Amino acid sequence: ETVGTLAGGIAHDFNNLLTAILGNLFLIEQEVAAGSSVAQLAGDIRVAGERGADLVSQLLDYSRPNMDSPEPIALERLVEETARLGQRGITPSITLVVEKGAPGARVAGNFGALQQVILNLIINARDAMPAGGKLTISTAAVVVDEKSARKELDARPGAYQVVTVSDTGIGMAPETVARIFDPFFTTKEVGKGTGLGLATSLSILRAHGGWMEVESEEGTGTTFRVMLPALVVEPALEGAEEGGPPPG
Known part of the structure; x- marks a missing residue:
């Protein structure tokens, strides 16, 4: 239970950071030319960010299993x-x-x-x-x-x-x-x-x-x-x- 509580708290804070990162990344992608080196780097960042978001989702599932309306x-x-x-x-x-x-x-x-x-x-x-x-x-x-x-x-x-x-x-x-x-x-x-x-x-x-x-x-x-x-x-x-x- 202690690990679950800790994981849930970390996941919540980490999710806020990811939201800011991916939100600003979207704005960057709108400003750079498709196919450019910067666009490719932005794509790599997005992949890493989405993997992080998936990990956050798993942490939240672990800390708070969904039992709404059984x-x-x-x-x-x-x-x-x-x-x-x-x-x-x-x-x-x-x-x-x-x-x-x-x-x-x-x-x-x-x-x-x-x-x-x-x-x-x-x-x-x-x-x-x-x-x-x-x-x-x-x-x-x-x-x-x-x-x-x-x-x-x-x-x-x-x-x-x-x-x-x-x-x-x-x-x-x-x-x-x-x-x-x-x-x-x-x-x-x-x-x-x-x-x-x-x-x-x-x-x-x-x-x-x-x-x-x-x-x-x-x-x-x-x-x-x-x-x-x-x-x-x-x-x-x-x-x-x-x-x-x-x-x-």
Whole structure:
């Protein structure tokens, strides 16, 4: 929580600086000739500024997960739409499989925030399979008892919906798994990862009353399990429209 508060404060101040930089850069770009050396330098500054803005967005997501107006979400619709988005960034050497095991399952929350969590796991799985492999996304309904709940810091007994994302990639060493949710920890090359993806995802899940589990073995692959409290919808609401992005 302390790191989140600090990150949020830094992000807010940094965002104000970026707003001034990018705003003045726009004015400069209006005054210089297209194709000139100054225009090229301005373009480089804009790229760096936009990357900074993206980092600020991630910091804010980590410090203040979006849980405004939680709504009923059809779990399998969430998974289907997110898998379709993730498919666009996956190479042909990776096979993406969706296994539906929780028909009619619903959770309560923010569709976009949960989509961000699953999409981040898809991207991580892709990056873990540079030579290709199999990426599986599955859904299931489970009941967590008292004994099982004690194994996870954020777990509580009850009914849950689970989204599992597994890959056949390079896997992780135990010492890496132990730090995988730490803010700013990353195994990627400098400039290719902020170390905020999984930390932000866990923060989002905690805001939804859930958590995330991970198992990994070097040379075999990695499995992440997204745990979300099951939503029991009253019969009178069964026909109501489920949460999700507006059609378009």
